[in-house]
Amino acid sequence: MAQNSHHKIIIVGGGTAGITMAARLARSGLASDVAIIEPSDDHYYQPLWTLVGAGLFKLSDTRKNTKDYIPPGVTWIKDSVTAASGEKKSIALKSGQTVTCDWMIVASGVELNWDGIKGAKEAMSAPNVSSIYSKDYVEKTFTMLGGVTSGNLLFVFPQPPVKCAGAPQKIMYLADEILRRNGVREACEIHYRSAPGLIFGVPVFAEVLSKVVKRKNIHTHFNQKIIEVRSAENKAIFADTATGLLLPEVTYDYLHLVPPMKPHGFILASDLCGTEGASVGWVDVDPFTLRHKRFPHVFSLGDVCSAPTAKTGAAIRMQAPVVVSQLLAALKGTGSDAKYDGYASCPLVTGFGKVVLAEFGYDGKLMPTFPMNAAKESRLMWWLKTIILPRLYWNFMLRGRA
Numbered sequence: 001m002a003q004n005s006h007h008k009i010i011i012v013g014g015g016t017a018g019i020t021m022a023a024r025l026a027r028s029g030l031a032s033d034v035a036i037i038e039p040s041d042d043h044y045y046q047p048l049w050t051l052v053g054a055g056l057f058k059l060s061d062t063r064k065n066t067k068d069y070i071p072p073g074v075t076w077i078k079d080s081v082t083a084a085s086g087e088k089k090s091i092a093l094k095s096g097q098t099v100t101c102d103w104m105i106v107a108s109g110v111e112l113n114w115d116g117i118k119g120a121k122e123a124m125s126a127p128n129v130s131s132i133y134s135k136d137y138v139e140k141t142f143t144m145l146g147g148v149t150s151g152n153l154l155f156v157f158p159q160p161p162v163k164c165a166g167a168p169q170k171i172m173y174l175a176d177e178i179l180r181r182n183g184v185r186e187a188c189e190i191h192y193r194s195a196p197g198l199i200f201g202v203p204v205f206a207e208v209l210s211k212v213v214k215r216k217n218i219h220t221h222f223n224q225k226i227i228e229v230r231s232a233e234n235k236a237i238f239a240d241t242a243t244g245l246l247l248p249e250v251t252y253d254y255l256h257l258v259p260p261m262k263p264h265g266f267i268l269a270s271d272l273c274g275t276e277g278a279s280v281g282w283v284d285v286d287p288f289t290l291r292h293k294r295f296p297h298v299f300s301l302g303d304v305c306s307a308p309t310a311k312t313g314a315a316i317r318m319q320a321p322v323v324v325s326q327l328l329a330a331l332k333g334t335g336s337d338a339k340y341d342g343y344a345s346c347p348l349v350t351g352f353g354k355v356v357l358a359e360f361g362y363d364g365k366l367m368p369t370f371p372m373n374a375a376k377e378s379r380l381m382w383w384l385k386t387i388i389l390p391r392l393y394w395n396f397m398l399r400g401r402a
């Protein structure tokens, strides 16, 4: 028979945001009876998948055991949430159990919506279609790129939101260099087709990236969203983003596909979502306190929350201390001044050994950490991306120390 339980604080999802929150709460020593609901034994550092796709790392280099990152004193409920209610403070699990709580932190990330593009799921089994966005296809990306001798390579940016919105072009820049190294670049064309009308949302970085695509002789096409892949014919179908009108079909020899993304079904079906504007479907939080707008005992951070920032792990690193401060103050019955300023960062890999570190906050405000000109390709930032940030993630962020 299904057993029900109650915890003071429940964290839904044990990915980047969930584990970081659990670790910070455990380290604070001020929060007792914390439980985290996470079904997976595996925890992946997704930011390295761009470099797995380029053959610099193996998928296994980006994986660790979830169990090793559940902090001592925190209860791991190894199960999946099937329904959640902010009003009832309750969560239904796949096992049939119901868990109730006093405080809820929602950190369930996004779901890759392959069904959002007709034919995408079938296309992923073709040898000339890949995606760095899924652990199932990321290594195939390098195999695919290594096998290119000539033809058209098509890189797609779907209708946003997309986590780490820079990644669909980072892998393209690395692909360009792989083709050059293999001596086949002259026999290939690279096309980037993007639903948004800009190469990047922050003008100063868009300017640098426009120069990069020009230098690399990459053909860019904006305001076109992918709606179908006919993999048997090597064709992709796009529609004008604004009007929805169909555009002439595009033939490819190789396709790097990025699926649209959405909240998980249990979030969409819950009372936690926003009902207006960009917050529809996402956990409806105040963008500064990350506290739910209608249920004060609910917080949310990471990719699933409605805060209008870039969905990145870097954003979570700044969101987590705010949620901890707000929650601990609420537990004491006081208030907290801690506010999230929208900080997010995207190390834009423009080639092997080259990164433009884009750091920005709400409304595209530049927020550089380092004193040098951020809008410049830098080898130092490459070392940051490939060596320092992975270590920071596993040893400090997920341990609640950074």
Ligand SMILES: Cc1cc2nc3c(=O)[nH]c(=O)nc-3n(C[C@H](O)[C@H](O)[C@H](O)COP(=O)(O)OP(=O)(O)OC[C@H]3O[C@@H](n4cnc5c(N)ncnc54)[C@H](O)[C@@H]3O)c2cc1C
Residues within 6 Å of the ligand: 012, 013, 014, 015, 016, 017, 018, 037, 038, 039, 040, 045, 046, 047, 048, 049, 050, 079, 080, 081, 082, 107, 108, 109, 110, 132, 133, 134, 163, 164, 167, 264, 266, 301, 302, 303, 304, 311, 312, 313, 314, 315, 316, 345, 346, 347
């Ligand atoms: C290719 C790629 C490149 C990226 N590059 C960068 C980068 O350079 N810099 C950067 O900062 N970020 C980058 N990111 C983004 C970053 O990885 C994400 O923003 C971050 O991992 C989101 O964390 P999260 O906790 O919100 O979601 P996740 O880490 O995805 O965790 C969500 C968790 O919720 C769990 N879950 C889902 N459904 C349920 C359920 N029903 N019940 C219980 N648990 C559930 C999942 O199992 C998962 O563990 C990249 C991502 C990708 C894919």
